[in-house]
Amino acid sequence: MSKKIVVVGPGNIAHAIVSRWLQVADADISVLARSKTYLTKGWHSDEQQVVTFDRDIVANADLIMLAVKPKDMLTTLAQLKSRISSTSIVLSVAAGITIGQIRHLLSEPGIVRTMPNICSEIGTSVTGISFDNVATEDRSWIMSLINLLGHVVEMPEHLLNPMTALYGSGPAYVYVFLKAIIRAGEDLGIPPEHARELAAHLVLGASQKALIDNDKSLDQLVGQVVSPGGTTEAMLRVLDQLGWQDIMHQALKAAGEQAAQLGQVPSRL
Numbered sequence: 276m277s278k279k280i281v282v283v284g285p286g287n288i289a290h291a292i293v294s295r296w297l298q299v300a301d302a303d304i305s306v307l308a309r310s311k312t313y314l315t316k317g318w319h320s321d322e323q324q325v326v327t328f329d330r331d332i333v334a335n336a337d338l339i340m341l342a343v344k345p346k347d348m349l350t351t352l353a354q355l356k357s358r359i360s361s362t363s364i365v366l367s368v369a370a371g372i373t374i375g376q377i378r379h380l381l382s383e384p385g386i387v388r389t390m391p392n393i394c395s396e397i398g399t400s401v402t403g404i405s406f407d408n409v410a411t412e413d414r415s416w417i418m419s420l421i422n423l424l425g426h427v428v429e430m431p432e433h434l435l436n437p438m439t440a441l442y443g444s445g446p447a448y449v450y451v452f453l454k455a456i457i458r459a460g461e462d463l464g465i466p467p468e469h470a471r472e473l474a475a476h477l478v479l480g481a482s483q484k485a486l487i488d489n490d491k492s493l494d495q496l497v498g499q500v501v502s503p504g505g506t507t508e509a510m511l512r513v514l515d516q517l518g519w520q521d522i523m524h525q526a527l528k529a530a531g532e533q534a535a536q537l538g539q540v541p542s543r544l
């Protein structure tokens with residue numbers, strides 16, 4: 276019999292994960308909503324069949340995935356606590372909320388904290404995961420589910436905030452980077468209908484090479500592209516003058532600090 280998964284909060288990340296699992300996972304999936312705003316989050320009519328407003332749905336779930344905003348976690352757990360069985364496993368994707376904070380309210384269930392990204396929808400997320408009080412067999416099952424969302428790495432829990440900043444938010448800064456390449460492409464005469472496709476394949480191809488050639492440093496890979504007096508050299512000179520490495524570093528550090536801040540919800544969580 277298929278295992279029962281209940282996803283609480285039908286928002287953006289829940290939609291990305293559930294739409295992937297509905298296609299490739301062998302599981303009985305339901306999604307608990309509290310309002311109809313989910314209708315604006317991209318759920319197709321066939322996907323909407325799994326959405327319910329019945330909180331009792333969490334009873335006897337094998338896995339309850341909490342996909343609400345950190346600020347809503349306290350209310351959500353208070354609403355569901357009496358319905359959650361001690362044999363269920365509770366998995367949170369909420370930024371900044373620690374296993375300890377959830378354990379404060381739920382003393383018995385196994386708890387999993389994970390940080391997938393929006394690319395889960397197409398199975399290309401980069402995901403960190405930490406377990407607390409989860410039996411080996413259940414860990415394997417959960418790892419196999421999260422593996423369906425993309426590349427997953429088990430991490431000590433204290434690294435989940437940095438992972439949120441780098442890889443949870445990551446698609447957004449890659450898209451901002453793509454926008455810059457697309458804009459420059461259009462300025463230099465690349466037809467708009469090709470500019471996005473070319474930029475996206477560029478990032479994909481260069482990233483694949485960085486993975487495959489992992490015996491070479493990134494400076495060596497840059498060196499393979501630069502020739503004296505060439506276009507790459509001109510570009511790198513301007514990037515250096517503008518201090519873009521520092522800009523990126525500061526931006527990602529700010530994201531890391533914000534991830535920790537998000538966990539500063541009322542102390543009774």
Ligand SMILES: NC(=O)c1ccc[n+]([C@@H]2O[C@H](COP(=O)([O-])OP(=O)(O)OC[C@H]3O[C@@H](n4cnc5c(N)ncnc54)[C@H](OP(=O)(O)O)[C@@H]3O)[C@@H](O)[C@H]2O)c1
Nearest residue numbers: 284285286287288308309310312342343344345351369370
């Ligand atoms: N978006 C991402 O890329 C991403 C990636 C990794 C992790 N996360 C984490 O995932 C969580 C959700 O983020 P999101 O971007 O998906 O937010 P979102 O689009 O705002 O979704 C949150 C959903 O939770 C629902 N909700 C809140 N309390 C509820 C309750 N008690 N019962 C049922 N549903 C409830 C909200 O419903 P209403 O609309 O009715 O308020 C909304 O549909 C956050 O903690 C975030 O840190 C997000």
